[in-house]
Amino acid sequence: MNRRNFLKIFALTGVGLAVKPAKSLAALVPEENKTEQAVDLVAVMGGEPDQMFRRAIAEFGGMNQFVKSGQKVCIKPNIGWDRVPERAGNTNPLLISEIIRQCFAAGASEVTVFDHTCDDWVKCYQNSGIEAAAKEAGAKVLPGHQESYYRQVELPKGKVLKDAKIHQAILDSDVWFNVPILKNHGGSGLTISMKNYMGIVWDRRAFHMKGLQQCIADVCTLDKKPALNIVDAYRVLQTNGPQGRSESDVVLSKALFVSPEIVSVDTAATSFFNQIRSMPMDVVKHLGFGEEHGLGTTDLTKLNIKRIRL
């Protein structure tokens, strides 16, 4: 290398370093080259549910970061309705079975799956495909249709909801994962991770009586937080939620959002939904209430987000 060439290269790299890459470009830069900062939220698009989860959990450093050998894990999907997976009423069964497999691979001693369903629980568990998928992956599928499965828990930080009966599978677990599906909801605008908490509670009518949006935020102040909120947006119910009337309510959107920050992951999912159908943040009021409770930020610019396209 002669002196001229050396000076050329020197000048060009100087220019390159001086121009700060735009934020959207940063996502395209291989992640390994970035400075080692903890990931707050991973968003994946364009893959199958299990494939997207494998990619997302890898970004967090693998399941070992959350599940230690011998631990009891509880997974809480949304199995609220007697609907097949194509109708997007419940969390995708492929996603659930992949999470279960990863938990066992990380050394979990037991994985349980349950939901307090709205429709007849036997039919919900069957037709959602979750019971079969979970059992095949080695998990125990627990019922949630009886009050005796729930234990009274105080919620001192709650504004209007001061206590609730919480399913023992959550209370008795070492780690739990909150695995909702992103759906339109007639009452609360959207149902995502925070709204999915209503499935760990026995008396949901109390929520509606006392103010649905505030109660959703209040129950999320439960001390035992999920290790991760894993939002299934593979199929999204854009209208007539949370049940949907037909397949014309469903959009195949192939996305997944994962974060330990519940308010942030729901904010991200809301922004995503907003592209399908207008859904301003202040319609999904419980997000703001959650932020007031200190459950995370709705300002996504403050977070280290990884956006991945498969």
Place this chain on the structure above:
Amino acid sequence: MLRKLRIALALVAFAVLTFFFLDFSRLLPESVQVIAKIQFVPALISLSLGIVLLLLLLTLVFGRIYCSVICPLGIYQDVISRLANLFRKKKLRYKFRKARTILRWSVLTLVIITYLSGLGLVLDLLDPYSMYGRMAVHLFKPVYMAANNGLELLFTAFNNYTFYKVDIHFWGWASFGLALVSLLVVSVLAWRFGRTWCNTICPVGTVLGFLSKLSVFKLSIDHETCNQCGLCSFNCKATCIDSKKGSIDYSRCVACFNCMESCNKKGVKYLPFWKVKKTGTDKTQVKTVSGKIQAKTKTKTKTKKRIETDTDTKIEVKTINKTKTDASKREFLSVLMMSSLLMPKALAAGFRQQISSLRPLKRTVPMMPPGAGDRARFNSLCTSCHLCVSKCPGDVLQPSLLEYGVEGIMQPQMLFDKGFCNYDCTLCTEVCPSGALKTLTKEEKHRTQTGRVVFVLENCIVYRNETHCGACSEHCPTQALRMVPYKGHLTIPEPHPDICIGCGGCEFICPVRPYKAVFVEGHEIQQVAKAFEDEEKQDIVLDDFGF
């Protein structure tokens, strides 16, 4: 040999049908409901002519096989008599009893008269299959469910989740009490006298008994071998063998073959009538089988006609006097009893109304299960066997009291205090043996309107508290309650009764008490719901995260 075959078949039929009534976790395939469908009264009422003819033919050829092998109440009595002998030092010896012909025919007449005059209640109460059904649902099933919960407790303690807890069914004191009284009466009679119920009260027993007199195959005592030891009579649970005379009352014989097996001399034989040697029975009766049936059926229709016209009241009055029962008195008494039971409730409701600012609106027309069609049809066809009550996965179908009037006491109605009707479920319409509920496909069910939604704005949480709710709309499968923009970002339900199918999801979940903001009003005649319009399918291509 015949006896053993009878016992084996009867036990299988009995066990399967009983378990079908108890089986809340749906272990049995749905095809076993065929045992409910071949029961005499439901088949007759639903005009399943094939089944009725088959049962009549079975009786005309072999005798009362229905009573010994198919009828669950009959087999139940056999089980009880058998158990009774375990508690006795000496096996009970039955004795020949005189036929209670007048009583039997009076009961049958009463059943027919009341049924034709529009009061199916008497038939519902006395149909042996339905009686047994109610016993199974209201007495045996709670025990089965409690046992399940016991096992659940035990297994779950060892981290095994094979069993799950269930709410033990209790559908009110009236249905429980009725089942208990039926159980006690039938059990006491069976314990002490064998098949007395079948041969004195049971209307099916009377009809089939009459036919079995004419049956081709009959049990008969061979007078040449008979030494009048009386063993056959001792073992006859129908108490119809007069061993001294060597005669058998075929109208009461339930073809159990106990006599045949008990005879040491092999003197009791089961033969076609032409091979029967001269016995104590009336010979002429046997000879003119076919001719007699025709004659008899003719006279039967005649009496029916007479009753219908109601002008020739002589016969009616006579029979009523004889049995000393008075339908109108019964009706009056039952109304009195029910109203005295309901009165405190009504008063309490009135009180609540005063202290609450809620609009006291509630359902006024009771809701029939899907497939019931119109009220008169449903009330006349349903025998209140409560199979649908037992099978309903949402615990929606519950026995009624006076909601349908006296003629519908105990018939199932839809109530939404425990659950709501699953959109895709058609189980009740499939299992109904009497045709009271027409079998519906899933698509037909989706359009069957059992009732229409009524929205009471003044009671709604969104209106009263100005907070988000939407519980009703959330549960609505057709969006007959649709959340529409209200103040600010609030949404409020908007009713679209045309597309409502009356599943009651909204009424079940509405959190307002005691008067809900939403309920379903029943129909006298079920309607076809308008189909909802699908959302326009948009091709949405997402290539950005949106944040």
